[in-house]
Amino acid sequence: MTDQDDIRCWRLDDGVQTLVLASVADALPEVAYWGGPLPGDEDLAALARAGLQDSTGGMLDTNPPLSVCPEAQRSFPGQPGAILRCADGLPVLPRFRFAAEEVGENAVTLGFTDEANALRYSLTVEADRETRLITLWASLDGDAPFLCEWLAAPVLPAAQDADEMIDVSGRWIGEFRLNRTPWSPGARLRESRTGRTGHEHFPGLVVPSRGTTNTHGVAHGFHYGWSGGHRMIAEELPDGRRQIQFGHAQGTQIGAATRFETARLYATRATTGLNGVATAFQRHLRDRIVTWPKPDASRPVHYNCWEAIYFDHDLARLKEIATQAAALGAERFVLDDGWFGRRDDDYRALGDWEVDPRKYPDGLGPLIDHVHAEGMTFGLWFEPEMVNTDSDLYRAHPDWALGPADQVEGRHQRVLDLANPEVVDFLHDRIGKLLATHAIDYIKWDHNRVLPLPDAAQTAGTYALLARLRADHPQVEIESCASGGGRIDFGILRHTSRVWLSDSNDALERLRIQHDAALFLPLAVTGSHVGPRHCHTSGRVLDIRFRAWVAAQRHMGFEMDPAELTDDEAEVLKDVTAWWKANRDWMRTADILRLDSADPAVIAEQQQAADGSRFVAFAGIAAASSQILPRPLRLTALDPDARYAVTLRNRADAPRLSLGKPALKSETVTLPGRYLMDHGLTLPWSFPLAMWVIEGERQ
Structure with missing residues (x-):
């Protein structure tokens, strides 16, 4: 930190980028520099003064700062960094001043106070010298409860030499579509208000400088690690400055409280094109975010039975499928939906997490024993956050369902209120009992409908449930599935270690989806399966060679009835699977370069x-x-x-x-x-x- 001419400065370095924060007259700091590494003895205050902009006619005499939390009280002309109200609903317009700092080798925490409103703002910025990713988050504390309609993670500027921005949209079986939008005056706003990350609005943004390609040029990347719905604002102010804001979806932190905190915002600057951004995200997610249940184990070849049997569970047939899958090279067998309650279709039994005695009169033990005898581990499907009205759970506790009684259902189901500790305790008990009494190594954790209303407390409850289960059963791996790619972000991946990128097993669709998802996701977490010859989601018929090699680009698996394979198809699949096994360990830590x-x-x-x-x-x-x-x-x-x-x-x-x-x-x-x-x-x-x-x- 330096203090010269009423300018305080702080810097973060990771070897390939330097980020400089500058506070003028003890106001909230701005990003004074974000670029290649600066000399260690650089005069940061002089650098900050050099970047102060002029003013002209038709403007305020001094430009309101584009700070880490732009303040409406300082006449900021764009989206403010916080929208607050008193508990009685009256607006609060804070004006913060420097109070404290904590400077470490690779991190800075700064505190600011607004004495008039009894508020305290804190931001933390960390730089990782190995992954080349910067992590930022902010919090607000008050002496009395207040309402927080919007709180942005620390705000970063967007490059002035960028002609466009790249954000991510999608749909079910068509996730991770890249949109290129020209910069222009005003704001581009993307918001997920479904209560989960969403197929439609992945919380990521890439800002390429002019002429940048996959392999060349400068690019900046951003990702907001939160699963409950987010808001992104990319705004060009009337004076030409640009800001990037990410935070929880507006208005989803319901109720007054004395503390609000953003999720982590992950950001990076790269000089090797979009791939430089991608490799920073891939490495950081793999090496810093995910907690691997078995860190030294190879990623196992996965078999999921869903597209082979759907709800038609027959023990003899499942044993036969397991034997066939193992012969093809599978090392993990996952029993999907339909094993519990009276679950014969998707209209009933969600929430009744007990083994169906009609289908499994001796429980899951005989199937698990057979799977183990074939040299595979066993995984099980759950959808814990949901309930059918036709279920024992709903009949006993209709009050546990989130939202009004006359709500529109999704996939014939409702959402359990995970902000209710009783619900979390119930799910922890039921799932934990199955994990404690069966040799289950893997959970496919699904989430097949949006929330009836967005509420950040639901996501916090889900995180808490996952954390408890992980603590009790640290060797169990959990996959995040939400009708495929509806909940993929660094927040959920703090509690899981695999994602189901899309419900589409069409290799042509997957080729594009996983290619674009590689801007953020490494091989190690990205499930990709060889689907049936006749794809169930697109109707296409694709050659086994194409299907197998597309799956071999990521964490490989199968999801079809093995009995459909011809002898030639089986040999091709065994060959590609053997190749993947021979290469998977070095590929796990490889960079995926588009x-x-x-x-x-x-x-x-x-x-x-x-x-x-x-x-x-x-x-x-x-x-x-x-x-x-x-x-x-x-x-x-x-x-x-x-x-x-x-x-x-x-x-x-x-x-x-x-x-x-x-x-x-x-x-x-x-x-x-x-x-x-x-x-x-x-x-x-x-x-x-x-x-x-x-x-x-x-x-």
């Missing part, structure tokens, strides 16, 4: 080992190309002076109409990194809906 394909029909990525010694590139041909022959595929992040032995792993998949003799069709080629990045690989011709898999090893 490639700038010269052919828009090709969706390509490169997974690069942490030490740079090897890579695998996947080139998915998602559509028919506009030109006849494949354009060279340029790789990225290689040592330009090193040489790499490159092999086309699945060269035998070249179709009959691939008539020429590209070297990769018949041999391993050794090429310099510079050639691979500047010219690219020449691949064989192929039909659409196919995948080329290229392995490389540094010599």
